Amino acid sequence: MGIAVAADLPGVGANLQDHPICNVVYSAARPVPAGSDNHGEAAGLVRSQPGLDGPDLQMVFVDSRGHIPGIAASEPGEGYTIGVAVMRPYSRGTVRLSSTRPGALPRLDPNYLGDERDLATMVQGLRLAREIGQARALDDWRAHETKPGVRTDDDAALQAYVRSSLASYFHPVGTCRIGEDALAVVDRHLRVHGISGLRVADGSVMPSIPSANTNATVCAIAERAADMLRGRSC
Structure with missing residues (x-):
């Protein structure tokens, strides 16, 4: 691009x-x-x-x-x-990505x-x-x-x-998954690998989809991220 x-x-x-x-x-x-x-x-x-x-x-x-x-x-x-x-x-x-334009819709498959x-x-x-x-x-x-x-x-x-x-069913997850391997996007503190000052706090960090509706898990991720940003953990 x-x-x-x-x-x-x-x-x-x-x-x-x-x-x-x-x-x-x-x-x-x-x-x-x-x-x-x-x-x-x-x-x-x-x-x-x-x-x-x-x-x-x-x-x-x-x-x-x-x-x-x-x-x-x-x-x-x-x-x-x-x-x-x-x-x-x-x-x-x-x-x-579908374009260099910030507002362009992504290619979703x-x-x-x-x-x-x-x-x-x-x-x-x-x-x-x-x-x-x-x-x-x-x-x-x-x-x-x-x-x-x-x-x-x-x-x-x-x-x-x-x-x-x-x-x-509108439960997409996984595209910025947590981990330490070559295909992981964020670490266990939700920090994006290789970029300082950037975290991801939504369903995309889940490595695998839960066998349930995802809203409760997303809320838990958000609450954990809030604790991190308030300095209660890294």
Whole structure:
């Protein structure tokens, strides 16, 4: 780009991780009450396979027919959604400069399905969401499944649905990861390697994405950074 290099950090913008999300959507047999918690009325972590050492999927229940990242553009009519998010993704993306202009938008490549294991996990998650959606407790609420639709049932069809509808759960982390190796960007005090007087204090310093929503972890990073700047630690 012709920009002077202040520090050679090959890890700057690499290691991008996010929680991809896809939805099972239902039309409702009766009016769905308005939610009180920003549309996400309940959530839970589950394992896609019994032998895993921890949960790798999150289910989130939404009082709207449509994609979580586009509630305002939801389908008309009464309905609800069971969102499925991969919480321990293997895929890694990048954020890169697109221009020397400070205001230019970056080149963002989340590469959500770069690792086939994430696609397999998402398909399994959709199947688990359908099991929940067909539970007897929802019989009085459920009319029928609108997305992906009951005819979308074999692995190939569900994989195609994931590829066409997958979106961000808005939990990006990892592009300025903490560490001391050649690809690390900040040290354990959040100081950028090779540049004095500069720290990073947000989700980008996480080496790996947590198997949970990231807001609490980001708040903890910010509080730790505040302590450092107040002189309570280095």
